[in-house]
Amino acid sequence: MNWIAISLLFHLIGVGMIFTLLFAGPIIEANFRWENDLRMKQHSAKLLRSVGLLSPFGALVLILSGIANMIVLNIGFANLFGSAGWLGLKILAFIVLLVIGMVVSPRTARQRAILLDQMNQINPPEDINEKTAALNSKQTLFFVLNWVLVVIILILTMMGTR
Numbered sequence: 001m002n003w004i005a006i007s008l009l010f011h012l013i014g015v016g017m018i019f020t021l022l023f024a025g026p027i028i029e030a031n032f033r034w035e036n037d038l039r040m041k042q043h044s045a046k047l048l049r050s051v052g053l054l055s056p057f058g059a060l061v062l063i064l065s066g067i068a069n070m071i072v073l074n075i076g077f078a079n080l081f082g083s084a085g086w087l088g089l090k091i092l093a094f095i096v097l098l099v100i101g102m103v104v105s106p107r108t109a110r111q112r113a114i115l116l117d118q119m120n121q122i123n124p125p126e127d128i129n130e131k132t133a134a135l136n137s138k139q140t141l142f143f144v145l146n147w148v149l150v151v152i153i154l155i156l157t158m159m160g161t162r
């Protein structure tokens with residue numbers, strides 16, 4: 001059995017899942033920003049959060065297949081600080097990506113959903129537009145950071161892959 005081919009196949013499926021998010025996220029976000037109708041805006045915000053649910057599954061597939069790659073290629077934990085330093089850095093970048101994608105970004109999305117609900121009220125808070133703009137900028141920053149981190153991860157992989 002060609003174990004490395006199998007674990008790399010699963011790894012690439014995980015990579016595909018992450019790339020789906022990297023493209024779909026900004027596209028749905030653009031729909032959210034351009035939409036003037038409040039109900040449609042809420043719909044886009046909900047869609048963005050549902051698509052984001054793919055990230056824990058993608059992350060799980062990447063971690064499990066990444067560990068399988070390490071086992072098959074005989075890369076031990078200690079190597080992460082030596083001969084496989086590229087992989088150590090890659091895992092570090094991956095952890096940052098994970099924290100943004102699973103903790104920081106969903107929190108911003110939740111805060112935005114609350115603001116959207118408030119827009120529906122008869123007397124919305126005065127600073128609601130400023131607050132929404134601030135959360136939109138945060139979201140843009142996360143999209144850019146996600147791309148930068150994934151490109152760094154890919155460069156590190158190219159440096160390390162034999």
Ligand code: HEM
Nearest residue numbers: 008015018062063066067069070091094153157160161162
């Ligand atoms: C966003 C996250 C990640 C991306 C985009 C990514 C991408 C890739 C790509 C494109 C390859 C080359 C596949 C091939 O040769 O066909 C690869 C290989 C590999 N990845 Fe990842 N990966 C990610 C996360 C991880 C994680 C979390 C681990 C460890 C737990 C890991 C461990 C490995 C190993 C050991 C290899 C094999 C390297 C070799 O052939 O020498 N990866 N990765």
